[in-house]
Structures are given as structure tokens and as C-alpha cells.
Amino acid sequence: MRPRRPEFRPDPELTREEMERLQRDLAAEARFTDDGSFSDSPLVVGVDQAFPEDRAVSAIVAMRDGEVVERASAETDLSIPYIPGLLSFREGESILAAFEALEAEPDLALFDGSGRIHFRQAGLATHMGVTLDLPSVGVAKSLLCGRLSNPPEEPFSEGTRVPIVADGRVDLPEGTVLGYAVQTRQYEGSSRHINPLYVSPGHRMSAETAASLAEAHCSGYKLPEPIRLADQYADELAREADR
Numbered sequence: 469m470r471p472r473r474p475e476f477r478p479d480p481e482l483t484r485e486e487m488e489r490l491q492r493d494l495a496a497e498a499r500f501t502d503d504g505s506f507s508d509s510p511l512v513v514g515v516d517q518a519f520p521e522d523r524a525v526s527a528i529v530a531m532r533d534g535e536v537v538e539r540a541s542a543e544t545d546l547s548i549p550y551i552p553g554l555l556s557f558r559e560g561e562s563i564l565a566a567f568e569a570l571e572a573e574p575d576l577a578l579f580d581g582s583g584r585i586h587f588r589q590a591g592l593a594t595h596m597g598v599t600l601d602l603p604s605v606g607v608a609k610s611l612l613c614g615r616l617s618n619p620p621e622e623p624f625s626e627g628t629r630v631p632i633v634a635d636g637r638v639d640l641p642e643g644t645v646l647g648y649a650v651q652t653r654q655y656e657g658s659s660r661h662i663n664p665l666y667v668s669p670g671h672r673m674s675a676e677t678a679a680s681l682a683e684a685h686c687s688g689y690k691l692p693e694p695i696r697l698a699d700q701y702a703d704e705l706a707r708e709a710d711r
Contacts, residue, residue: 471599472599511531515695530574534687540566606678609666611649618631624651647667
């Protein structure tokens with residue numbers, strides 16, 4: 469799968485100001501509303517990365533009806549350090565290369581990273597989703613920005629879903645819903661607890677649908693199954709790269 473909007477390919481040679489300007493352009497192009505229903509049997513890909521030495525390894529696992537139908541990967545140099553809010557410029561080229569190696573045409577992509585929950589509404593899932601023009605969801609393990617709206621008592625029980633709304637760090641009116649904290653799994657009757665996932669739309673998706681899709685693709689684990697398997701695949705590739 470090749471980019472349909474190549475003008476948005478992440479360029480690590482840009483200045484920080486130019487990167488942030490591009491992200492605002494991306495956010496203006498992103499559609500944070502549902503643009504139609506998926507088929508009864510969509511092809512869903514999970515995307516995750518690993519970082520052996522100064523390299524980025526991107527892994528994609530494609531699934532249909534709970535079965536893996538294809539895996540694809542790519543490895544590129546890491547050109548810039550990790551900068552909060554600019555993750556896609558560090559990892560995007562590797563991810564796009566992995567998509568180009570993918571033979572199947574996905575209906576939906578679940579990314580290990582943020583979508584609209586981002587300072588400029590343009591996290592990794594938004595950047596890749598707009599560039600590929602692919603319905604996409606960001607599934608993050610930590611909250612980059614925004615705040616929980618009226619959170620219940622923690623730890624959240626399994627199935628809890630709490631809106632994440634814009635705060636003063638986001639280019640939006642305060643209180644705008646960006647996504648949801650989704651508790652996909654929780655220990656019962658234990659002193660231990662599992663933190664929620666922070667789910668947001670990347671492109672061609674509403675916040676509510678993004679949360680529902682992430683939750684629907686979990687199979688007894690915290691992470692949606694396509695991302696969980698992509699994480700395992702990325703680690704496997706990273707170990708091979710280190711040999």
C-alpha cells in the first residue's frame with residue numbers, strides 16, 4: 469500500500485517549526501467523523517515498532533476474523549531523537565515502508581501511538597492515516613495531553629470508558645472530546661491494577677467509533693490483538709537485527 473497523500477510523508481530534515489506546521493496541515497485534512505461502515509469481515513492491521521540500536525523496525529500484522537493473513541515489516545535508520553509530539557517524524561518512514569511491503573489492502577489500521585490526542589491533533593495514527601488515506605485508530609499506553617473528563621474512582625473497572633478532553637496544551641477549545649480512556653482489562657479482587665488505554669481517532673473515524681473498535685479487537689488481553697501481535701513481531705525482528 470503506497471501513500472495517497474505523499475506530500476505529507478514525514479521528513480526528519482524539517483525544522484521543528486516546519487514539522488509543527490505540517491502537523492497543523494495534517495489535522496486540517498484529517499476527518500474525525502465516521503465516513504461509512506466497514507464490511508462484515510474487514511481486514512484490520514496492527515502496527516508497532518521496535519528500536520534495535522539506531523534503527524527503527526516497523527511491524528504490521530494483518531488479521532481477518534481473528535486470523536492472521538499476512539505480516540510485513542521494514543527497517544530504516546533513526547534520523548532524529550525522540551521528541552514528544554513529533555514521534556511520526558522519527559518512525560513514519562519505517563512505517564510507510566512496511567505498508568509498501570504489505571500485499572493486502574487493509575480496511576482499518578490500529579497504531580501503537582496517539583491519534584487526535586495530540587498537541588496539534590496530529591499524532592502518529594493521524595499522520596499515517598491521512599498520508600495513506602486509511603481509516604485509523606491511535607491506541608496509546610500513556611496520555612500525551614488532554615485530561616480525563618469526570619473520571620470515576622480509580623482503578624477503573626473493566627469496560628469503563630472515560631472521555632479525554634482538550635486542555636490548554638491542545639490546539640482546540642478546552643473541553644473538546646479528543647478520545648477515550650478505555651479499560652479493556654482489569655484484575656478482579658487484586659491489589660494490582662491495569663492502566664487504561666488512551667484511544668483516539670486517527671483519520672476517517674469518530675472518537676466513539678475508535679474506542680469501540682479498539683475494545684472490540686481485544687481478545688482477553690489489554691491491547692487489541694492486531695497491535696499485540698505486531699508488538700511481538702517487532703520484538704522478534706529486533707532480536708534478529710541484533711544478532
